[in-house]
Amino acid sequence: MLSRAADALFWLARNMERMDNLARLIEAAQSMAGVSSEAEEWRSALAAAGVDELYDETYNAVTPDLAARFLSSGGANPSSIINCLENARVNARAMRTALTRDMWEAVNQGWIESRKLTENNFSPALLAETLDWVRTLSTRFSGAYETTMLxxxxxxxxxxxxxxxxxxxxxxxxxxxxxxxxxxxxxxxxxxxxxxxxxxxxxxxxxxxxxxxxxxxxxxxxxxxxxxxxxxxxxxxxxxxxxxxxxxxxxxxxxxxxxxxxxxxxxxxxxxxxxxxxxxxxxxxxxxxxxxxxxxxxxxxxxxxxxxxxx
Amino acid sequence: MREFFDEMYGADGEVRAAYAAIAAWLAETPPAVLETKREEAERLFRRVGITFAVYTEGGDTERLIPFDIIPRVLDADEWAFLERGLVQRVTALNRFLADAYGEREIVKAGKLTDDYIDTHPAYCAQMQGVTVPSGIYTHIAGIDLVRTGVNDFYVLEDNCRTPSGVSYMLENRAVMMRLFPELFARVGVAPVARYPQDLLATLRSLTTPIGEEPCVVVLTPGQFNSAYYEHSFLADEMGVELVEGVDIIVRDKKVYMRTTDGLKRVHVIYRRIDDDFLDPLVFRKDSVLGAPGLMEAYREGNVALANAPGAGLADDKAVYMQVPEMIRFYLGEEPILKNVPTWDCANEGALAYVLDHLDELVVKETRGSGGYGMLVGPHATKKTRDAFAKKLRLNPSAYVAQPTLALSTCPTFAGDAAAGRHVDLRPFVLSGANGVRIVPGGLTRVALQDGSLVVNSSQGGGTKDTWVLHRNGGGR
Structure with a gap:
């Protein structure tokens, strides 16, 4: 197979997996609300995602809402959930022929859905629902490749x-x-x-x-x-x-x-x-x-x- | 009497036999159901990602070409006629290209001048005297046809470079079969699904490597090209690699692609990039879409390119006028398909006629394409026409003129009911060492605006599935 195809598939999978991990990380940070220092909890989530320094360049203080948005929808964060999905689709589109139709549809459908999300979908009230969607999407993707790839x-x-x-x-x-x-x-x-x-x-x-x-x-x-x-x-x-x-x-x-x-x-x-x-x-x-x-x-x-x- | 020939109602308002099933289906299906199906079709197209890229509008760079769910129907006899005409025409075009890049018999016969060929923008000097596989230059040709009456088909344009749209032909059919299985059960429709296999067979016929499987690839400019979906679709359907310039490398005048297992030899390239970008050593130096040394490998016969560089020579307006004559000259046959009458303004008598009838004619640049620099007389103001007349007098040989054609209409879903909209047809003609093949049908483009004659997708045009009926018309 083409070297570029191997690269695209490898990074497609990495981006989808990273997106899924971020959703879990955010959920874990949320679940600690009220138990330990919230700022500490979110700071460690940012550090685990490797974007704490970038966050500090963008914002003055760590608040749950800002940190959650930065990790999920943050345009300034190249590995936010939404950017991971965007990158995954670029990888998938670059090598359409290396994907099964089901895999492509899982990624593309997710991307189409993500385009309809607004700031509101990442608000504290709706974030949990959005993260559920992310995990469903990643499950759909891994299900698609497990069941359809040669x-x-x-x-x-x-x-x-x-x-x-x-x-x-x-x-x-x-x-x-x-x-x-x-x-x-x-x-x-x-x-x-x-x-x-x-x-x-x-x-x-x-x-x-x-x-x-x-x-x-x-x-x-x-x-x-x-x-x-x-x-x-x-x-x-x-x-x-x-x-x-x-x-x-x-x-x-x-x-x-x-x-x-x-x-x-x-x-x-x-x-x-x-x-x-x-x-x-x-x-x-x-x-x-x-x-x-x-x-x-x-x-x-x-x-x-x-x-x-x-x- | 209708102003335009309607393909369902004919000239007299009676439903034509080929459309009997469609007419019955439209009569029994409420518009609300059609609307639901139309929305479902749109969802399907989006999910598959069959989009084309638009850069000018900002934001969403991918749009769908609107799809109309009412099929356009041709009966078996109509198709047999078109097929004969297309085979004949494309055979003559290939003979012309071989001649223009070879012995120039057509010049010796006084039909064209050396100067005309040599100064043509699509003429590729590097191809002069090169031996190409099986003497074929345009392996994949898209011939644009229009209809004005029950027996009147005209060739509007030959596309001999890298015509696109075939993926829409195939996806339109797939979507229609999914949405209306019962309609297919009722009407015997000739399948089009074998196109990718025919294409692969055509491409493979261009090479005869000794002792190894011929390796065919599709060369795309990449995912930001407007036809990228089609490139990946065809590669996928043929089961061949979709490569970009960065994936291929020329060593010792042979072409290879970079794979996870090292370099692998490539024998045939179905290239979907323009001539200019094929090889920076020969054409545009700034091109990164092709590969340095590709042309040399091609001239050595170590790789086949489809279509051949320089094939565009056969598809401009002045050459177009000569095609009926070429058919007689190269094949000794009478042309089956008609050309649209065309006035070559280089000719003084023709120029006078064109200037006198500007309000009825369409005037096009001889060497233009894609509708640029065109005057549509009946729709232009007197001021525009006068200004155009001035340009025309200054440089008459740069223009040709044609009558505005009364394009046929087909029933098209217009929100609450079916209404007649103008259509054209682009069948795809494959030429290889193993002969000429055409799958029954093509891409029907439709002008969705009431009264509009512009079927171009960039100007509000859409597409339809094109049904060619089996000989008996019944569900075979």
Missing amino acids: RNENYWFVRLGTFLERADNTARILDVKYHLLLPQESSGVGGMLDYYQWTSVLRAVSAVRAYQWVYREEVRPWNVAELMILRTEMPRSLRACYDHITYCLDQLAEIHGGKRGEAHRLAGAIAAELRFGRISDIFQTGLHETLTTYIDRTKELGDQISNLYMR
Whole structure:
């Protein structure tokens, strides 16, 4: 397939996934209203999305309404939900032929609907409904590609984009909240505030229920970290994402007659660490240091994939 | 007696046999139902993204061409006649192009001058003496036809460069079949869906690589081109790559595309970019839409281009006037399809006639296209006509004139009822080493404004599905 097509599909999937992650992030920040410092909560959401500095250049103070708008509809924010969708459609349109009709219709229909949204749709009263729409849209897209794409290169590049983006998002959300998960003096006490804060980490990746099913005990910080970094059952964990990434890369290597590159080595090394790692070791090394390393290496992996296939 | 020939009601107001089912359907379907169907059609077109880009208006850069849900019908005999005429005409146009870029027999015979060909803006000097695959230059031609009476069809224009609109022909049919399956069950309509396969077969016939599968691609200027939807649609339907200039590279006079598996050889390019942009080494130096070295690879015979560079030579107004004569000259046949009578103002007698009848005529620039620099006599004020007459006297050879044609009308949904609106027809003619193919039908364009004769989409024109009936007219 054309290198440009691989690039367009990869970024189409990344933009759709990013849009979905942003919706979850905003919902999580909203759910903390009244529990902890709202400004703090929104600042960490902005940081997790990587747009906190840009926000500060645009506004003087962090308010829930402004921050939510910046993340969702913000024209000045190149990776707001609406801009992600806009970019996704540009990617899709650039390579119409590489998409199935259902995939294209999911993206295009979503884009048409987004054009009808007004400022009002992002007001506190209607934001939740709009975010529901975003998640439906992303589900429609992944449903469309899962059920209609041939299992050829095109498919593996879409999957690769999805999971690389998801790994990046999970690592970022955790890193913004890592201080909450560090062992603290008060952790034995299990204060109400701690409970909410740890839960908020789970909420940002829609994993509150998942936690209960996996651990069947009260929310403990090291479990939260383990769930999101090392557990294979958790679909947004780094481990699960990297299992998918290595699988996609293996499939691509097979299609290309066994040709592999630095991307394969790097992805394999990260996946092996995640598969055999222990959460106690991660806390020993330093949670923040570990997460920062994963963020950097995930970015490096994206560059290597691009080097190998997209130019 | 009607002023215009109506394709449903004929000249006498009686429903013509070809339209019997449509007339019955219109009589039994309330306008509200038609309106609902029209809205549904619009939603379908939007969802598929079959839009064309408009840059001048700001805001929404993608618009739909309005679609009319009442089909235009041609019976089997009418189509058989048109098909014969189209095959003949396009064959002659290709013979002319091969001759103009080859031996110039037509000049030796005194029909055209060397000077006329050499100074033509669409003449491509780099093509002189080049051997092209199967001697064919215009592989995909769009011939614009109009009708003025039951047996009167005229060729208005030949489009030999990169005619567009075929995706509308195909999507219009797909939408109609989805909206009105029961109507198709009642009327035997010849299918058009094989067009992409015919196109692919035509393109593949232009190459005979040894020991490998011929690789065909569609070359597009990109997603901001107004016909981008059509480019991607055709590539998708044919199952070939849609490439842009950045995707292709010429090495050792061979063309390759950049793929995830390295460079891959390309044998045939269905290019939807203009000649000027094909190769910055030969044509416009600032072009990034094509690929440096493409023309050299083409001249070496290492890649086929469809249509051939310079094919536009065959579609201007002065050449148009010669087409009936070309048919006699190259094929030794009498032309089947008529030309619209045309006065060449370069001729003194013709000029005098044109100046005397400016209020009845349409005057066009010989080398213009797309309706620019045109005078529509009956609709112009005396002042405009006088000013135009002055231009005409100064440079008569730059103009030709034609009568204003009484284009036929077809029933068209006008909000509360069906009403007659003027139409034209663009069939698509494919020419390859394996012969000439035309799918039955084409793109019918319709002037949606009451009384308007302008079918152009940029001026309020829309499209219709075009039905060619099976021979028996009944549901075969």
